Structures are given as C-alpha cells and as structure tokens.
Amino acid sequence: MIRSTIIKRLKENKFDICIIGGGASGFGCAIAAFEAGLKVCLIDKYDFGKMTSSRSTKLIHGGVRYLAQGRIKLVREALKERKFFLENFRNTKRQSFLLPCYSWKDVFKYRVGLGFYDILSGRYSLGPSRFISRKRAITLFPQVETKGLKGAIEYFDGQFDDARLLLDIAKSLDHCNVPVISYVEANGFVKSNGKIVGVHCFDSVNDQSFEISAAVVINATGVLTNEVLKLDDPNAKAKIYPSRGSHIVIERSHFKGDHALLVPETTDGRVLFAIPWQNKLIIGTTDQKTESIDLDPKPTKEEIDFIINNFNLYTKSNIDYIDILSVFSGLRPLAIPEEKKAAKDISRNHKISMSESGLVHLIGGKWTTFRQMGEDTISFVFKNKAFKEKQNKKLIFIQSNYEKPSTGAKPLNETSIYTWDDIRFAIEHEQCYTIEDVLARRTRVLFHDVILAKSIAKEVAKLLSKKRNKDDVWVQDSIQEFFEIASNYTTCHLKERL
Ligand SMILES: Cc1cc2nc3c(=O)[nH]c(=O)nc-3n(C[C@H](O)[C@H](O)[C@H](O)COP(=O)(O)OP(=O)(O)OC[C@H]3O[C@@H](n4cnc5c(N)ncnc54)[C@H](O)[C@@H]3O)c2cc1C
Incomplete structure (x- = not known):
C-alpha cells in the first residue's frame, strides 16, 4: 500500500x-x-x-437476543454468515457459551430457545446446544454463582478481532x-x-x-x-441515531475457564456477555440512546456500575472498579424507526x-x-444503475505476512500478549499514522490495558516519528493527543493510578 x-x-x-x-x-x-x-x-x-467497527463485543453471532425478539430473518442470515467468517478469516474462533439457569422453568425456556437457534443454524451449525448439570457447570465455570443453580445450557457462537x-x-x-x-x-x-x-x-x-x-x-x-x-x-x-454500548475489560483470572458467560436477563431486560478475548475478559454491553456523536465515546459511571452489578449477580467474582484494566464504548448506528422505541x-x-x-x-x-x-x-x-453485467470474481482473503517470532521476543509486560516486534511490524508495514493506530487497532493494547498503553506511548511515538520523518514537536503533540484519547478508556479509579 x-x-x-x-x-x-x-x-x-x-x-x-x-x-x-x-x-x-x-x-x-x-x-x-x-x-x-x-x-x-x-x-x-x-x-x-x-x-x-473496532469497538464491538467481538462476537460473530446469530444473536440469541434477536431470537427472543422474534427477528428470525436477521438471525438466520447472521448464522449463515457466522460460518463463512469462521471458515475464511483468521483471528476468528468458535466460542462455547454457558447460560446459567436458576429455576427449572428457565432451564426449559432457554433449552427450547437455544434448540430453536440450532434448528435455524441448520447446516451452518457450530455444534448442538445442550443442558449441562449443576455439577458439570461448576467444574466448567468455577466462579459461577452456585446459590439456586440448577445447571446451564451450552451453545456455540463465534468470536473475532474486529x-x-x-x-x-x-x-x-x-x-x-x-x-x-x-x-x-x-x-x-x-x-x-x-x-x-x-x-x-x-x-x-x-x-x-x-x-x-x-x-x-x-x-x-x-x-x-x-x-x-x-x-x-x-x-x-x-x-440514523446513535446508541452507545459500553464494555469493561478485566483479567481472565476473575472468571477462569475457556467458556463465555451469557447473562440471559439483566436488570434492564437485555443480555450481557462475559467473553474471554485474547488473554483478557470483556464484559458488556449496554444500549444507551445518546445525542452526541463523540469520536471517542466514553462509558458513563452508570453503565460501568450496571455491567459490574449484573456480572456479580451471576458470579462469585465480586469484581469492582479496582479490577478494571480498560473500558471502551462504541456507537451503534441505528436506523430511525417510524415510531418511537427504546x-x-x-x-x-x-x-x-x-x-x-x-x-x-x-x-x-x-x-x-x-x-x-x-x-x-x-x-x-x-x-x-445500468452497469454492465455482473461478473463472478472471488476475493482471496490474504493473511498478514507477519509471523510472530516463536522465541526471544519480550512481551510488553508480564500479562501482555504483544511484544515490541509486533509494534515495530505495525509501524513498518501496516499504515500507522498515530500512536492510537498502533496501540488501539494494529495491536489491541489500549483495549487490554490502558495503563500499559500510556506507559509505552512515548516509545511508540519515537518509532513512528522515525518512520514518518517527524520532529520532536510532533512526538510531544502525538503523546498529548494519545493521552486524551486514552482518558476515554479509563474509569475514575484508573485515573488515580495513572
Ligand atoms: C457496543 C457495540 C457492540 C457491538 N457488538 C457487535 C458484535 O459483537 N457482533 C456484531 O456482529 N456486531 C456488533 N456490533 C455492531 C457492529 O459493530 C456495527 O454494526 C458495525 O461496526 C458498524 O460498522 P459501520 O461500517 O457501519 O460503521 P463504522 O465502523 O463507524 O464505520 C464508518 C466509517 O466511516 C468513516 N467516515 C465517516 N465520515 C466520513 C467522511 N466524511 N469521509 C470518509 N470517511 C468517513 C468513519 O471514519 C468510519 O471509519 C456492535 C456495535 C456496538 C456499538
């Protein structure tokens, strides 16, 4: 390029x-x-x-929530696409989800609902859903809330790096x-x-x-x-009008195992996901109508409280602000409906x-x-439009030509999956113009850990300045600009530690 x-x-x-x-x-x-x-x-x-598009919940899904709303066509279309995603793109994977049930009525309801999800998947299925006993659920989900737990339903969707x-x-x-x-x-x-x-x-x-x-x-x-x-x-x-969706990111140790959690009914009647993503756990999302279209939207305290409270209701993790590594919000572009709706x-x-x-x-x-x-x-x-007849070409999806060095490369810190080689490769070969390009999208350091991202911003700015022939003033301005962006990934608690 x-x-x-x-x-x-x-x-x-x-x-x-x-x-x-x-x-x-x-x-x-x-x-x-x-x-x-x-x-x-x-x-x-x-x-x-x-x-x-970089701030999604990272799910490739038919949308169990949309199923509950009777949006069958949307769900079917998405289930078909989900299969294409997993077969054609890298940085995607099949993900097991567990939905904990606290009454037999819920077991029946969600078993039937997810059974219908299986039927809609048809030949695009990623594997059938099933009921899991209380004992097995606790083994798979050591931190699940056990009080009143009857069992869980397991189903599959996909996950990716947007x-x-x-x-x-x-x-x-x-x-x-x-x-x-x-x-x-x-x-x-x-x-x-x-x-x-x-x-x-x-x-x-x-x-x-x-x-x-x-x-x-x-x-x-x-x-x-x-x-x-x-x-x-x-x-x-x-x-269109925007609706904000927010997430928090915490360490995987707060919710051990490889399964994702689906909270089937939050206090505002939505669903909430806790998904292992790379080596962190993403929890979200909210759905908050908003007037302003911020380039870097920020979760409100109410949204973070909502996520923490609903996650804690279904787990014994008892997380709090101190556990948050990063927060991020995205704005959904929703088509304005004919009549007023939430x-x-x-x-x-x-x-x-x-x-x-x-x-x-x-x-x-x-x-x-x-x-x-x-x-x-x-x-x-x-x-x-009177274009000439359609051709039938196929885009070959190429993979990044970057192979991570298998040994020797030092991670950015003890919990990071990224190394300085990743950063250097992004700057050299992946069209980065700002620190944010490098740390938010080529690597996802800003989403994983805002404190780490801020701590390496200066070094990244220096590497970028060499590549782009920029002076020291540019370096200083870039760091300043990045710190402002990073402030939208922090909570009040994180700010104190920065
Ligand atoms: C919180 C949240 C979670 C979500 N989770 C999921 C999920 O898990 N799975 C899923 O399938 N979907 C999910 N979605 C939905 C999905 O992320 C969005 O539908 C999708 O990313 C929207 O993409 P877009 O291209 O329409 O918009 P955008 O990604 O916003 O792209 C629009 C682009 O237009 C550019 N642009 C704007 N104006 C101009 C201009 N004048 N000139 C040139 N360029 C311009 C912008 O810079 C921007 O890059 C989620 C959405 C949100 C908000």
Whole structure:
C-alpha cells in the first residue's frame, strides 16, 4: 500500500463505485463490488475501524437476543454468515457459551430457545446446544454463582478481532489493486445536473484536496451518516441515531475457564456477555440512546456500575472498579424507526436507500452480516444503475505476512500478549499514522490495558516519528493527543493510578 500511488490512482481513474467509510459496512460493500467485477475504491476519514467497527463485543453471532425478539430473518442470515467468517478469516474462533439457569422453568425456556437457534443454524451449525448439570457447570465455570443453580445450557457462537479483520480485508483488496485508503475525508460531492458524479476529498496526511470520479457513491459512514447526508442535501432528514454500548475489560483470572458467560436477563431486560478475548475478559454491553456523536465515546459511571452489578449477580467474582484494566464504548448506528422505541427494541436489520442525487446509503446491520450487507447494497446498485453485467470474481482473503517470532521476543509486560516486534511490524508495514493506530487497532493494547498503553506511548511515538520523518514537536503533540484519547478508556479509579 504505497500512499502516493493510491492517491494518484484515485485522481486519475473513473470508478464505478466510490465507498465512503472504512468500517465493516464499507468493506462489506468493497468486497461485493470487487466480486461483481466493478471498479471500486474506498476512503476513510480516519484509520480503518476508528469508529464503531473496532469497538464491538467481538462476537460473530446469530444473536440469541434477536431470537427472543422474534427477528428470525436477521438471525438466520447472521448464522449463515457466522460460518463463512469462521471458515475464511483468521483471528476468528468458535466460542462455547454457558447460560446459567436458576429455576427449572428457565432451564426449559432457554433449552427450547437455544434448540430453536440450532434448528435455524441448520447446516451452518457450530455444534448442538445442550443442558449441562449443576455439577458439570461448576467444574466448567468455577466462579459461577452456585446459590439456586440448577445447571446451564451450552451453545456455540463465534468470536473475532474486529480491527485486525478490517486490516486483513484492506490488505486483501489492496493485493487485488483496489485502492483503499485511510485519512482521506469526503467533504463534498461533485454533481452534474443534480446527480452525484464524484467526491471532493481531503487527504489529511499530505494536506491536499482532490476529487474522485465515480458513477455511484455509497455512504457507509455509520454514525456519521447524517453528516454525509447533509453534504449532499443540507435539508435532508436524519436517517440514523446513535446508541452507545459500553464494555469493561478485566483479567481472565476473575472468571477462569475457556467458556463465555451469557447473562440471559439483566436488570434492564437485555443480555450481557462475559467473553474471554485474547488473554483478557470483556464484559458488556449496554444500549444507551445518546445525542452526541463523540469520536471517542466514553462509558458513563452508570453503565460501568450496571455491567459490574449484573456480572456479580451471576458470579462469585465480586469484581469492582479496582479490577478494571480498560473500558471502551462504541456507537451503534441505528436506523430511525417510524415510531418511537427504546434503543434495545430497535431493529438491527440493515437498510439501503438512495437520495435524489443518486447517493446510496447503507445503514444499521451488524459486523457478523457485513458481507451480506455489502452484497445487498451492490445488488441494489445494479438494480438502480445500468452497469454492465455482473461478473463472478472471488476475493482471496490474504493473511498478514507477519509471523510472530516463536522465541526471544519480550512481551510488553508480564500479562501482555504483544511484544515490541509486533509494534515495530505495525509501524513498518501496516499504515500507522498515530500512536492510537498502533496501540488501539494494529495491536489491541489500549483495549487490554490502558495503563500499559500510556506507559509505552512515548516509545511508540519515537518509532513512528522515525518512520514518518517527524520532529520532536510532533512526538510531544502525538503523546498529548494519545493521552486524551486514552482518558476515554479509563474509569475514575484508573485515573488515580495513572
Ligand atoms: C457496543 C457495540 C457492540 C457491538 N457488538 C457487535 C458484535 O459483537 N457482533 C456484531 O456482529 N456486531 C456488533 N456490533 C455492531 C457492529 O459493530 C456495527 O454494526 C458495525 O461496526 C458498524 O460498522 P459501520 O461500517 O457501519 O460503521 P463504522 O465502523 O463507524 O464505520 C464508518 C466509517 O466511516 C468513516 N467516515 C465517516 N465520515 C466520513 C467522511 N466524511 N469521509 C470518509 N470517511 C468517513 C468513519 O471514519 C468510519 O471509519 C456492535 C456495535 C456496538 C456499538
């Protein structure tokens, strides 16, 4: 990925499709457009996945919660995609979940519900769900709350590393000569007779403006959809609203074993997950309607209390603020419904629409179904635009060419899975422009342990400055900027320790 070459190609070519947004939705569209034989490019204002797509719960799932809400089509679609994920992408794995039951009525209810999940999975099943006795549940889940425990239901879903997957896809597309580029903002549209024929862009790495010509432009900008909509038509009605979901990250020792926990009914009627992820445990999430679209949203104290309390209700771990290593929030781009509903009740189905100007919008959906969402969007484009016939190409998903050294590399600290080799590789080969790119998405140090991330920020800034030919002022500014970002991954308790 040589930046100057990509920009040259963006300037000099006429594309069939230009995608604005390098999150799951945008990359889903890019894969589908490439596979349909279209000439496609993709731009992102920040780093790929900077916004929602690096802040998910890391689940590849049909969605047991959606099943309870009767969203059968959404669940079926996701179960099919789940299988594709596990078979085609690295950094993904099958994950066993245990749902503890405290009454026989619950055993019956959840056994039947998850049995239905199995039926819907059909040939895409990851293994049948089953009832597990109280004794076995306690063996598998040493810290589960035993008072009144009747047993547990085990079922399977998938798990992945969201930000790394985006990068793998970006590399795969790049390998097939599809121009995909970060830090290029769409800040206006080129129009002819009221129809969009291109995008005005700003490259914030080189401080330069340029234009991309494209027959169709897709707006896949997640929670920034409304902003892009307004670039096209200042009077356009908002299409999405954000809902914040928050997580806390703690050491695995608080919840031993390889199984994830599903809390079937939280105090606000949602589900809550505690999932072993890499060598930590992620617990979340919440669903909080919010007015503000922060680039780095932060969990509120109420959300953290909610997560801790609900986790402690189902376990003997008795965790508190002192145990938290990092916190993170993401904003769900939810399609505005016709009637007023609570965030937790709004459909996660994706929606595709087109403005008068021809701007195509993809909104809603979820990570698990990103590929299907992309295919639906490109089919929509074919229906509405006289492109030549679809081809049937296949994108070969390449893996990172980085092999971790098996011996000798020292971890960043005694509990980190990352080494300085990982950091150096990211800086050298993986298009990093900020400390956050390195520590939040190429490696996930900021998500694992905010204190560790802050402690190595200076060294990372120095390595980056060498790669990018930057001076000491840049190093200082970068550290400052990173500390501000990191403050959104901390709780009041962590702040005291920093
Ligand atoms: C807390 C939480 C947990 C979740 N957990 C799961 C889960 O476990 N499993 C699952 O399947 N789904 C999950 N989801 C849903 C999933 O993460 C989202 O549906 C998905 O990431 C949204 O991707 P997106 O591409 O639409 O948005 P984003 O990831 O936000 O991408 C939009 C991109 O557009 C770019 N952009 C914006 N404006 C411009 C512009 N003017 N020019 C250029 N680029 C621009 C942004 O920089 C951004 O990178 C979760 C969501 C949340 C919030």
